[in-house]
Amino acid sequence: MISLLTRVYTSFVPPTPEKKSDVVRFGILGSAQTAPLSLILPAKSHPEVVLQAVAARDHILDDPKIDAIYIPLPNSLHMEWAVRSIRAGKHVLLEKPSVSTAAEAEILFNMPELSLPNAPVVLEGFHNRFHPAVHLFKSFITPADVVHVHTEAMVPWLMVNKDNIGLNYSLGGGCMMMLGTYNFTILRMIFNAAPEECLACDTHVHADGIHDKCDYDFTAKFRFPNGGIGEATNTFQGPLIWKPSTARVTHKETVVLDKSLPATEEKMLTREVTLHGFMNAVIWHRIDVKDSFVIRSKADGKPIRKWVDSKSHKAYTYKEAVGEFADLPGEDWWMSFRYELEEFVNKVKGRKTQFWIPGEDSIEGMKMLDMAYEKSGLGLRPTSTFR
Template sequence: MSNPITRLWTAFNPPHVEKRKDVIRFGVLGAAGIAPLTLIIPAKSHPEVFVQCIAARDRKRAEAFAKTHGIPEVKDSYQEILDDPTITAILIPLPNSHHHEWALRSLAAGKHVLLEKPCVSNHKEALSLFQHPILTPSPSNPTPPVLLEAFHNTFHPSLSLFLSYISREDIAHVDTASMIPWWLTSKADIHFRYELAGGSMMAMGVYSFSALRYVFGASPEECTRCETKSYTDGMHDKCDWQFEAEFTFPGDRKAVARSTLRGPTAWKPKVPDEGLGEGMTKVRSREVTLWGLVHAVVWHRVDVVDVFEVRGKDGRVVKTWTEKKSEKKYEVRDGEQWMSYRFQLEEFVNRIKGRETRWWVEGEDSVEHMRMVDMAYVKSGLGVRPSSGFHLE
């Protein structure tokens, strides 16, 4: 299915399948714009998932959302969803500042939780959530609920393809960049509200930070530099709309992450030329680039460039050549082009059902991702995003 129009049509218009008797019934907290991508669209082709109900602060908005997306029930409150014994799992696409509270409330109600990224507002909240006793098996709680931070891009096979070309012990430098066009954001967005844990690092930066950890297979030791741009109107000045952060990973290896929420319409990030360190000699150097990290179903490509050198006895280069190749990894199942969200939902259900998962975002990963965010915000001078102050009794 190489035709991009056909690929996107089947991804965003999957077939409706018959649901099984043991279907997982979802409740959605908030009529958020990301909910259709995260759950409602991929649920159509999953025989074990049904979106049963939704609630929002504005009931009329919830009713309109439910009508548009074919959700049969509208509840009066988030808590009413949690109190419904027929609801098995919860999607939380609320503003970042509400993630910690409603994830804990949902888990306490015995519900599995698919939690939009970033999982919480800061590292302290991440520790509180993912290390909470409610997630640990015990005699009174032998099968704890499943909690997954929805880093959907992690589940697309393009990332696994990219990582297959990397030898972690040979990595010297990693660069990652992302953006949202300027015309898709405005100063009024929740991205620029500090009390809602906004900022470009929270919006797009977490994708870059998680990618760096997966590439190195480790967490950074230090954020050595973080430069930001933000509105300077006294109201939004703590929320960056652009950042560039540099990290040091074990072995004195470097990485740079950059993103903007006010990018150009047409964009291609510059691939840095790091060159060789003093005294280094290479037989082969490899540069691997993954284009389309976040929305691989729209378009992605993995480029591999190998540079070979043959040196004589005196050390002079007698021959140099370059080999290049590119690969893509789209996956079609039953006539449907699976997007990253569909892969994610498949694995979430597999974990709930006790089946094997081939890829997963572990709680430890979510905690470490937020530690990176805090490191960068501290280095930038903007400060970490505020905690909600919620504690589960």
């Protein structure tokens, strides 16, 4: 308990190191509520980041002292101001989801300016994917063998009323848009592929003539190229008692080579991996790996012996995650936003990044969202007319 409290306290009151001379100077467009958590706090503890300004849009883009722009504006404004920022020669950290539709994503991430030498860096801010816990979770998964994934996340009902931006259709609102995209990106990561089809998408809306196109909860089901099924269940009407986001992965049964067995028997394994807390891992998370074994007769398939091995894991730092990322920097109090900022700065400075979300993945994410909204009958979110 003491370690948890210390970790969370330090996350919100981080130490401030001496800033280096060649810092990346950020400007924030507007005064969104997400900015303190997603950039201002992480910037305090990063020796190569300075928050230069929080100001009106044109002033930020025209300021030669600003290197990078953070865009936490409403979803419907993401494409326009990302395009304007890129054209102004600024690096862009773009709040998720990157844009509102796949058509917008194709325009944004295929801008000619992004293929030029010394092109601006653009990153869609799915911060949770940068946390060590997510990478440790991924290390237990064999994408080709995944047959089913269940993901769920929620926001307590008290936090999203009808006047909230999350239920404003003209501003790109909707539970699937605002919350479900976290699940969608985790699903693509687990399968290491984009889905081929949205099989079903059931939504609920406030049928009051105002919010009829904004889902406040949904359940979507996708079919992936290997035949596996991925599901996402999200709600803005969750209980007040916090329930961690969850991703549960089931693999198909596979043969395990065991030379100690007679030729007439075979050893089989079915693995289930669950990550509790894939969105806010710094507060708490747990990775459960459940391996179900059976030794059976090859002749008739009858089981001879069964047993289950279960282990739990955690990784607040990459040292705990071990494997290929074990030497990466990090502290147990780093939020996923801080891990994300570390890689963003590395990319801006031309250094190697151990993990990155390329524009192609962001485009696939919006295609997935379009699939689901079309399947639900609500239709696509409004598309910006800006070009």
